[in-house]
Amino acid sequence: MGPETALAVRALGGEPIEVPLGRTSLNPIEAFETVRRLRQTFSDIRPDLVIAYTIKPVLLAARALGPRGGPRFIPMITGLGYALIGGGPLKRRLVRRLAMSMYRRALRRADLVIFQNPDDRRDFERWRLIRRETPTGLVNGSGVDTQHFAEAPVPEGPSFLMISRFLRDKGIREYGHAARRLKAEHPQLSLKLAGWLDTSPDAIRPDELALIEAGGVENLGMLTDVREAITDCSVYVLPSYREGTPRSVLEAMAMGRAIVTTDAPGCRETVQEGVNGYLVPPGDAEALYRAMKRFVAEPHLSQKMGAASRRLAERRFDVRAVNSGLLELLGLTRLGAT
Secondary structure, three states, X not given: OOHHHHHHHHHOOOOOOOOOOOOOOOOHHHHHHHXXXXXXXXXXXXXXXXXXXXXXXXXXXXXXXXXXXXOEEEEEEOOOXXXXXXXXXXXXXXXXXXXHHHHHHHHOOOOOEEXXXXXXXXXXXXXXXXXXXXXXEEXXXXXXXXXXXXXXXXXXXXXXEEEEEOEHHHOHHHHHHHHHHHHHHOOOOEXXXXXXXXXXXXEOOHHHHHHHHHOOOEEEEOOOOOHHHHHOOOEEEEOOOXXXXXXXXXXXXXXXXXXXXXXXXXXXXXXXXXXXXXXXXXXXXXXHHHHHHHHHHOOHHXXXXXXXXXXXXXXXXXXXXXXXXXXXXXXXXHHHOO
């Protein structure tokens, strides 16, 4: 936890407690230490409710809590992630099988499971990762602060931006392919990428990133504030294979940007086809190229669709409405009203 995050938590009236958690490590010794620290923390503060989100905190918090009878445990599933997106090499299939087994065990402890899109809920039910008697809830992602991410004027000419970790499952290869073709056809076109090379096994290689940059994509690196980058683009692109609900897309929508993303779980919830953007099949670089090219051929679409994105962000994804729905699911509406 960085000092800025700790200050923000304290400003909200909370007290941050650091617990070691290797985000991508599968080291059992590290996992054991995290569980030990969590157990000690739970013993010290005696919480009434434990909320965990993303796979490792869910699995390890459930282990630390132990059998039912203690605090209510409510995990939030914010997407399937690398471990549960199927296919690929034998190692990945084994990781998927292990993750499903661990999820199934952890979610036995859940009093309620919250999902960010209906596809994830259906898949968890289909895979029998949650018991039939366990209640579930659905929220519109993590929401977006439509005041902080205020609507910004759309630039005159077409320009594109993608923000993500540099992972294969985020569709960075497809973006690089489409961008390279568009840049060859329109040398003055602005195509940008922001993010970083991840330690995940799904990360692209440095030479792949170099090839994308050589194709004419400007790499902005990791950004602490993405608003300036979004302001400078007319179309936001995220060709991800699957998400909970992509935060970067919601931020671009709130700032009034047209969206090109995939017809995949989590992503498809952010686009009304032909209204605020276009959906393309996951992994289809050719379809992505064609969708992006439409904005080059018809630049007026960016203004029209960007305005529609802003309206959709305000109506469906505003963080205040999302938080209100979340508090209601948690049974904390009286607390939220104070």
